[in-house]
Structure formats: structure tokens, C-alpha cells
Amino acid sequence: MPAAVEIRDVTVTYPNGLQALSNISLTVDDGEFVFLVGPTGHGKSTLLKLLYRDEVPTQGQVLVSGWDVARLSPSHVARLRRRVGVVFQDFRLLPRTAWENVAFALHATGSPYRQVLRRVPQALASVGLLDRVDDYPSQLSAGEQQCLAIARVLALRPPLMLADEPTGNLDPDSTTHVMDLLSKANEEGATVIVATHDPSVVNAMRHRVVAMRNGEIVSDTPEGHYPDALGCD
Amino acid sequence: MLWAAIDFVCREAALHLRRERLIAIATISTVAVLLLVLGTVVLFLLDVRVWTDEMSRALEVSAYFERDFPREKVEQIAEEISRWPAVRETEFVAKEEGWEWLKSQLASSTQLKDLENPLPDRVRVHVTSPSNVPDVAKQLEEVEGVKDVVPSAADAGRRGSFSRRVVQARRAVAYAGIAVGILVALAGIFIVHNTIRLALHSRWREIYIMQLIGATRFVIAAPFLIEGMIQAALGAALACCILVPAHMYLRSLTARSAPFVFLAPDSNMLPFALILLLAGALLGLTGSAISIRRYMGRRPDWHG
Numbered sequence: 358m359p360a361a362v363e364i365r366d367v368t369v370t371y372p373n374g375l376q377a378l379s380n381i382s383l384t385v386d387d388g389e390f391v392f393l394v395g396p397t398g399h400g401k402s403t404l405l406k407l408l409y410r411d412e413v414p415t416q417g418q419v420l421v422s423g424w425d426v427a428r429l430s431p432s433h434v435a436r437l438r439r440r441v442g443v444v445f446q447d448f449r450l451l452p453r454t455a456w457e458n459v460a461f462a463l464h465a466t467g468s469p470y471r472q473v474l475r476r477v478p479q480a481l482a483s484v485g486l487l488d489r490v491d492d493y494p495s496q497l498s499a500g501e502q503q504c505l506a507i508a509r510v511l512a513l514r515p516p517l518m519l520a521d522e523p524t525g526n527l528d529p530d531s532t533t534h535v536m537d538l539l540s541k542a543n544e545e546g547a548t549v550i551v552a553t554h555d556p557s558v559v560n561a562m563r564h565r566v567v568a569m570r571n572g573e574i575v576s577d578t579p580e581g582h583y584p585d586a587l588g589c590d
Numbered sequence: 591m592l593w594a595a596i597d598f599v600c601r602e603a604a605l606h607l608r609r610e611r612l613i614a615i616a617t618i619s620t621v622a623v624l625l626l627v628l629g630t631v632v633l634f635l636l637d638v639r640v641w642t643d644e645m646s647r648a649l650e651v652s653a654y655f656e657r658d659f660p661r662e663k664v665e666q667i668a669e670e671i672s673r674w675p676a677v678r679e680t681e682f683v684a685k686e687e688g689w690e691w692l693k694s695q696l697a698s699s700t701q702l703k704d705l706e707n708p709l710p711d712r713v714r715v716h717v718t719s720p721s722n723v724p725d726v727a728k729q730l731e732e733v734e735g736v737k738d739v740v741p742s743a744a745d746a747g748r749r750g751s752f753s754r755r756v757v758q759a760r761r762a763v764a765y766a767g768i769a770v771g772i773l774v775a776l777a778g779i780f781i782v783h784n785t786i787r788l789a790l791h792s793r794w795r796e797i798y799i800m801q802l803i804g805a806t807r808f809v810i811a812a813p814f815l816i817e818g819m820i821q822a823a824l825g826a827a828l829a830c831c832i833l834v835p836a837h838m839y840l841r842s843l844t845a846r847s848a849p850f851v852f853l854a855p856d857s858n859m860l861p862f863a864l865i866l867l868l869a870g871a872l873l874g875l876t877g878s879a880i881s882i883r884r885y886m887g888r889r890p891d892w893h894g
Contacts, residue, residue, distance in 0.1 A: 409802070431807060432806060432807075434804075435804045435805065435806050435807070436804065437804070438801075438802060438803060438804030439803070439804035440804075442803075443802060449795070449798075449799060449802075451795060451796060451799060452795075461796075461799070462799070462803045464594070464597075464598040464601070464602075465598060465799075465800045465803060465805040465809055465810075466803055466804055466805055467594045467595050467598070467806075467809070468594060469593075469594045470594065470597065509803075513803060
């Protein structure tokens with residue numbers, strides 16, 4: 358069985374000449390929970406973008422569930438993205454109700470109507486928003502908006518979940534709640550990769566920590582802490 | 591899966607048509623104005639064509655036979671001429687009949703009463719197209735027993751002859767129609783594309799989210815294509831609602847006060863309206879397709 362994620366000697370250079378990733382290799386097994394840590398602008402987001410094919414490597418190979426993401430046709434990119442759920446720091450919700458935000462994702466990926474009726478309340482209940490189904494994102498707190506974004510991903514039940522600074526805009530209570538939700542998804546079988554520069558989030562849990570600096574992986578520690586040498590921003 | 595996708599596409603299209611009324615009104619009215627212009631041009635060209643057709647129907651070549659040429663042979667020849675490919679129909683006019691008609695047409699017909707009939711038998715030849723007049727006239731001049739042909743082959747082929755003018759007018763109308771049609775269609779695609787691009791700009795978040803969660807290109811593009819098509823077809827329907835009654839009224843007006851002006855009959859209005867609706871829907875579809883293509887590969891700034 359292929360690893361959930363396999364990155365082999367990958368370099369990413371942007372058109373302006375900036376090298377975002379420099380010859381990195383990383384393997385993440387199925388069911389793992391991995392923190393990707395490092396200061397802002399040192400390659401964490403670029404690495405995640407490679408996994409949902411928002412970027413392609415300049416050199417090297419990126420495999421997700423055995424699929425070489427750089428060589429996928431447009432229809433296969435859509436299939437890959439159904440297997441990869443992404444949570445962003447800025448939530449990226451639509452100006453629709455909580456129910457519609459979750460239902461939209463299910464409908465857009467071809468879920469039958471009955472399945473949508475079943476999964477939307479399940480997903481909203483799992484993040485504690487079942488009583489806010491008719492509320493718009495603007496009526497929700499930042500923490501609730503992030504929970505809604507997670508509910509949207511959970512409803513799709515992807516085997517791989519990526520979170521790019523998911524607690525960056527949240528207060529400590531909401532941060533704890535969001536991290537609990539990601540841990541729960543991981544316990545239920547999803548592989549989870551969280552990019553963060555917040556030591557408190559990393560140190561509160563005992564998971565694998567991959568540290569990045571200047572586009573390179575500088576340490577990879579199972580059940581580790583946030584490396585002090587990295588700094589926070 | 592496919593049914594779910596179609597269901598989603600239709601729901602999204604309906605939702606946006608309902609929610610974004612201002613943008614929908616902008617698109618519909620833009621297309622309506624554009625198709626009003628296109629429809630006016632098409633109706634004008636149609637009317638000119640009908641007029642030139644009427645003119646060509648009136649075009650005829652008359653073959654006058656020798657006075658002593660046997661009538662049975664003239665009738666037989668008229669029958670043969672009617673089978674020529676360039677001839678629509680022939681009409682034998684006996685000299686007595688021609689004389690009676692002439693007397694009835696002249697105001698001082700009483701003065702002609704005592705005159706001997708000077709007219710020969712003749713055959714009126716109606717051609718299938720004005721461009722055939724010179725050839726038919728030439729062929730008639732070579733027919734046994736024919737003394738005179740009006741217009742003669744030389745006259746019909748002369749620059750500035752009526753038949754040549756009709757041919758030139760028809761050709762000019764056809765070329766002008768094609769040129770105006772292409773220009774207006776291009777302008778239409780450009781305008782619809784820009785209008786729909788505005789609509790898309792307000793919805794790039796949905797497009798981006800759909801791409802992110804793995805919606806297929808069909809599912810992403812189809813609601814926009816349907817929307818564009820429906821809005822443009824509504825605009826076309828609006829243009830039809832103005833143009834068709836206006837043309838019917840104009841026709842009834844000219845039938846009463848200017849019977850020499852031929853306008854396209856009312857029976858042409860249904861096909862015209864259907865073609866305009868189809869043109870509107872195609873404009874909407876093409877404009878939307880161009881716009882959505884430009885948005886599909888973009889990664890917009892979420893906060894921008």
C-alpha cells in the first residue's frame with residue numbers, strides 16, 4: 358500500500374526566481390498526524406500546495422496515495438482533490454448559510470441528495486454548529502467559522518486532511534477546539550498534516566514534528582516539540 | 591452521480607438567477623439592446639430581399655412572333671420554353687387578347703376602335719432569377735418565328751439595365767447581411783463576455799472553492815453556461831417582443847398607404863423570432879464559455 362504522501366527530492370522555484378523549496382524529501386504514512394513547523398515564508402504552505410496540486414514541483418516527484426500529482430490530467434486533479442481536504446487560516450467560506458456551505462461542497466462533488474441530507478447535519482454536529490445551520494459566516498465568530506470550514510472538509514470524508522495555519526486567527530479556546538477536531542478526524546483514520554508556526558499548538562500535543570527553514574527540512578522528530586531554534590514568525 | 595451533478599448544476603443556475611437579480615437584469619438588457627440592433631438589421635435585409643424578389647417576379651422577357659407564324663406552333667413553342675431550366679413559367683398572349691388589353695389601358699381607346707390590330711402573337715416568359723434575363727433573351731432571339739424580343743439580349747446585358755440592377759441589389763443585400771451579421775455577432779460575443787465576466791468576478795470564490803474540493807470542470811462551468819444562455823435568451827425574447835409587433839404594424843401601415851413597398855410577410859415573423867432566440871442563446875453560451883475559461887485556471891487573492 359502506498360504512503361499517504363511521498364515527496365522525493367522536490368524543488369520549487371517561482372517564476373520570479375525565488376526558491377520556495379530546496380531538494381526536500383518526506384514520507385507520511387497513512388493515519389499519521391504531522392506538524393509542519395517553521396517561521397512564516399519558509400516553505401510550509403508551498404509544501405501543502407504541492408499536495409493538493411495548487412503548485413507543481415520544478416524538480417522531483419510528489420506522490421499522494423501513489424498518484425504523481427504533477428502528471429495528473431485535469432479530471433484526475435479533481436479526483437485527487439476529493440481525497441485531500443484543505444483547511445485555511447482565512448476559512449474560505451462562501452457568503453451562504455452554514456448548511457449551504459457544507460452542502461455546496463457535497464453537491465459540487467456529486468453526492469446524491471439523500472447523502473447530502475444525511476452528511477451535512479452529521480458534519481455540523483461533529484463541530485458543534487448544529488444549532489447555527491441558518492447562520493451566515495458573518496454571524497459566526499472566527500473560531501466558529503474555522504469549525505464550519507472543518508465541517509465542510511469532514512463532510513467530504515477525505516483520507517488526507519491538510520490544515521494551513523488553521524489556528525492563526527483564533528483565540529486560545531477556539532484553538533484548542535479546532536485542534537481537538539483535527540485530532541478526532543485523525544483518530545477516525547484520516548492522515549492529518551498541520552502547518553503552523555505556533556509552538557503552543559505543537560507542544561500541547563505529542564505528534565511527529567517536521568521543521569522547515571529556508572525551504573529545507575531541518576529536523577523530523579516523532580512525538581516532538583516545536584524546535585526552539587526556529588523562532589515563531 | 592451524473593444525475594446528482596445535473597441536479598446541482600440546475601439548482602446553482604436557478605439560485606444565482608434568483609439571487610443576483612441586478613447582474614441578471616444588466617445581462618438581459620444588454621443582450622436585448624444588442625439583439626434589437628441585430629434584429630432591426632436582419633429585418634431590414636429581409637425586407638430588401640422580399641422587395642428584390644418581388645421585383646424579380648415582375649421581370650419578364652416577351653417574344654413577339656412573325657404575324658403570319660402559325661398560332662399552334664407558337665403555343666407549342668411556348669410549352670417548350672416553359673421547360674427551359676432558367677424559365678419559371680410562360681404565358682401565351684394571342685394578338686386579339688393583347689389588342690383588347692392595350693385598348694383597355696389607353697385612355698383614348700375609342701380612337702383605336704377602327705384601327706386594325708397591329709400586334710403579333712407573343713409569349714411572356716418569366717425567369718427563375720433576374721440574372722437569367724440576358725441568356726433567356728438571347729435564346730429567345732434564336733427561336734424559330736421570333737421577330738422581336740423585349741428586352742433584347744443586348745439591352746438586358748447592358749450596364750445599368752433593370753435586371754442587372756436587381757441582380758446587383760440582391761448581391762449587395764446578401765453581402766451586407768453577412769458582413770453586418772458577423773460584426774454584430776462579434777460585438778455581441780464581446781459585450782456578453784464582458785457582462786458575464788462581471789458576473790463571474792463576483793463569484794470567483796465559488797469557482798475557487800469548487801476547484802479546491804475537486805468539482806469537475808463540467809460541474810464548475812455548467813451553471814455559468816446555463817445562466818448565460820438563459821439570460822441571453824431572455825434578452826432575445828425581449829428584443830422579439832419589440833421587433834415583431836413593430837414590424838407587423840409597419841407592414842399593415844405600408845399595405846394601406848404605400849402598396850408598392852413590399853415588406854416581409856407576417857408568416858416570416860415566427861421563424862425570425864426563433865432564429866433571434868437561438869442567436870441570443872448561442873451568444874450567451876459563447877460569451878459565458880469564454881469568460882469561464884479565463885476564470886478556471888486562476889488562483890485569486892481571497893482578500894482582494
